[in-house]
């Protein structure tokens with residue numbers, strides 16, 4: 605497995621506008637787990653997405669507006685609005701803080717019925733757990749899964765202690781998707797090749813760190829080629845985590861998010 609040693613972020617075109625940097629839809633955040641989708645939304649904004657809408661429980665609206673005024677909001681239970689938002693989006697993230705009850709199940713099912721082949725779908729957190737249970741056929745679009753090891757166990761049926769390179773590769777092939785297997789030494793599985801991260805630190809083992817990565821990946825996919833986007837987002841996430849950990853015992857995800865544009869600038873080609 606190749607190690608990612610550095611990345612480059614392309615310079616922006618002078619003649620461009622927000623519509624050129626991704627129309628993003630983030631779906632998640634129930635009444636108890638609003639923080640997860642807010643972190644994903646802030647990560648998305650700080651990673652450069654042009655237009656972001658968050659479909660979430662309405663009790664999250666005020667906090668979201670206050671923490672992330674750049675993002676628009678929509679009620680996750682309003683399926684008419686959700687269907688329109690799905691149609692208008694380039695990249696869609698579902699999962700952070702979605703919850704595991706029937707509402708989460710219904711939202712995932714509705715998205716699978718409405719997403720189109722030209723769109724890219726990032727499936728994280730509770731959406732992975734729900735999918736593992738419901739066993740829906742995957743929609744015909746590009747899909748990126750971002751599981752931690754337990755979520756990967758649920759999705760692949762490979763117990764954590766048996767998650768070897770060969771078994772993981774086989775399971776990814778069966779899914780016909782990209783998989784970012786998050787752990788110390790995160791592994792990226794593309795269709796015919798794989799990479800491993802040699803950076804990252806236990807200072808990043810804080811709730812919300814994966815929600816932050818999911819937002820970064822979604823944002824980068826809206827701006828760059830899929831493979832480049834996944835590699836760059838994953839590398840820069842851990843790069844910032846490691847950098848901050850030189851002075852901080854733990855790295856709060858919110859602090860990491862603040863650093864994203866500076867790190868992107870430092871890798872600009």
Ligand SMILES: NC(=O)C1=CN([C@@H]2O[C@H](COP(=O)(O)OP(=O)(O)OC[C@H]3O[C@@H](n4cnc5c(N)ncnc54)[C@H](OP(=O)(O)O)[C@@H]3O)[C@@H](O)[C@H]2O)[C@@H](O)CC1
Pocket residue numbers: 636637638639640641699700701702703729730731733752753754755764786787811812813814815
């Ligand atoms: N502020 C918010 O709103 C936040 C909301 N969040 C949202 O909560 C939802 C649930 O997500 P989740 O990851 O917390 O729960 P779940 O899927 O049950 O996994 C945990 C189980 O897996 C096990 N485990 C084994 N290996 C592991 C590994 N490498 N990494 C992690 N876990 C590992 C672990 O083992 P144990 O800790 O018991 O040893 C435990 O048994 C999701 O939607 C997320 O977005 C959170 O992001 C927090 C901030």
Ligand SMILES: Nc1ncnc2c1ncn2[C@@H]1O[C@H](COP(=O)(O)OP(=O)(O)O)[C@@H](O)[C@H]1O
Pocket residue numbers: 729751752786787788789790803804805806807808809810811812813814815816817
């Ligand atoms: N010991 C560690 N070393 C490196 N990275 C870590 C470590 N622990 C956690 N991380 C990173 O933090 C993130 C955790 O993701 P996840 O478990 O989905 O968090 P959450 O759902 O709480 O947001 C992943 O990107 C993972 O690689």
Ligand SMILES: [Mg+2]
Pocket residue numbers: 728729752814815
């Ligand atoms: Mg997670």
